[in-house]
Amino acid sequence: MTNSPTPVSLRVKPGPNRLAVTGIGNAMLDIITQDYDEVYKQLGLVKAAMALIQEHQLESFYNAMGPTIEMSGGSVANSIAGVAALGGTCGYIGKVADDDFGHRFTHDLRSMGVELDLAIASDGEGATGRCHVFITDDAQRTMATYLGASNQLRVSDINEELIARSEITYVEGYLFDLPPAKEAIRKVVNFAHEHDSMVALSLSDMFCVERHRRDFLDLVTQDVDVLLANETEIRALFNVSSLDAAFGALDELGILAVVTRGPRGADVATVSGVVSVPAHEVEHVVDQNGAGDMFASGFLYGLALGADPVEAAALGSLCAGEIITHLGARPESDLEEMAIEAGLL
């Protein structure tokens, strides 16, 4: 519990029937292996990044993997699971198929009390999405994602109800890979604006940002209240080579942003300048997968409770510190208890 700032009280719970955060993202399961033999290289993957693969590649990718563990994943879905583990009320919007992976994804969020608005894929829209995660000795994760049904989220699948009740609506940048991406995101943002729900956006992945830079920039400039990114993603967004230049661009936009920096903590960019929040110290980093997602859990839940951004970032650091001590991107500990013990809740 070192490195946490002065304890703060974040006890302004959302009112009855309100949700702290609703997330919209790609619903998927993670298939995780400890990749001692660096099989990811043979599969042509770029270390620490996310590559998209097609259905016909699933078998060969799985067969190439060592022993696996399977658990629910999906970047924003992980963040929502983290909010639930912090004791927050939350919702999730996405799309799965009526198959085993879809049932498990649904079970795992529902069993944490998350309110779900999951569209079910029709025949021909593919199987439930899955992400093959290769963890190397240095605790980095390299990912090969089959989007499947998650990628078939239609504009008509997006409903108002959960967003209308949420303090924050959290949008996954990966959604820009959806065929009707702009329309779907537009609908989400409009619902959020109508109901005074803050719009938070995760940049998700530097390659995703590069694929859709113009659309990301438009959204960030016009509609986003809170931006979450890591260093490579934020530089990709503004097409700049330094973090300072990215902060300069953020300053011009005047939005709240947080840039996660792994062991160097997180930098919170507010209208009054950039504040660094240290990483939560852990004894042994096993798997960095999910660190950004869990940081988002604490950060967004803190904001939803009315904490200032630096206090919220401390809660984010605590959550990120938990997830990197074990395999997988869903929390294994009672985050609420940890946060209370650390004086952050």
Place this chain on the structure above:
Amino acid sequence: MTNSPTPVSLRVKPGPNRLAVTGIGNAMLDIITQDYDEVYKQLGLVKAAMALIQEHQLESFYNAMGPTIEMSGGSVANSIAGVAALGGTCGYIGKVADDDFGHRFTHDLRSMGVELDLAIASDGEGATGRCHVFITDDAQRTMATYLGASNQLRVSDINEELIARSEITYVEGYLFDLPPAKEAIRKVVNFAHEHDSMVALSLSDMFCVERHRRDFLDLVTQDVDVLLANETEIRALFNVSSLDAAFGALDELGILAVVTRGPRGADVATVSGVVSVPAHEVEHVVDQNGAGDMFASGFLYGLALGADPVEAAALGSLCAGEIITHLGARPESDLEEMAIEAGLL
């Protein structure tokens, strides 16, 4: 790497085409949850023990669980995975169904180089076995097992080939719950004896021992070369209330036995007396599930390489120490590298 005895050299690898250990057991997947709310009590389970459930109970048990992770399990299968992670050659005999769980179980052992002789269940023999594992705050595991196809291992499913090539044949005590248990185990033991393969037996579970005490005793008395058990199991076998009384009974039998005692390490009973080997020190115990299975990995692999029992027990302690630091009963670390670093391989 504290608490390890004087480094020993165990470098007598089995010859070409030979296997260090072949295991025979119930093939199954584990469905694991962190059970903060002690749901296991509502399900009528006895803490830290294994209960058998039927197919019609699967849905209600799963629905009662919090978020889960899924990975291959099965007590002796876990031990075999541990031998493979130590760099040992090994085999596995069991039965699965032609379903997703069966495919994953097969993939996980095969990807580690384990030679498989898996019978495939016919229609009506049930789905692949699975074990619902509830991990409580005290790192204890409580289990509800659906045996399914694993329980349909027929005498005719057991072949000679892997056993004939093995230094050690490792039999899971849970096999006594098979309908044709005695005949199947008899066939295994006969194959082992014919080919000078040592017969090792795990007592598996105290309730399993109580269900089949007479059969266990007959097997131990007549056919077993190496017996593996924890404290409650060994007391149940001899129907005695103290560990000392159990060691007295073992002394009369004159077989090699090892009794694992959690944080108190393991007691090795040899013809020349009982020797205690300390537990491998770890910083934080997450989940004791698999500790006995992984102890068996190191212990049996050590014996197969010609180590003396106390040296082999030190290798067992190292492996048990790895598994209790994370969720799940399959190793996440390169055990061979750990053992070499500790001077045990």
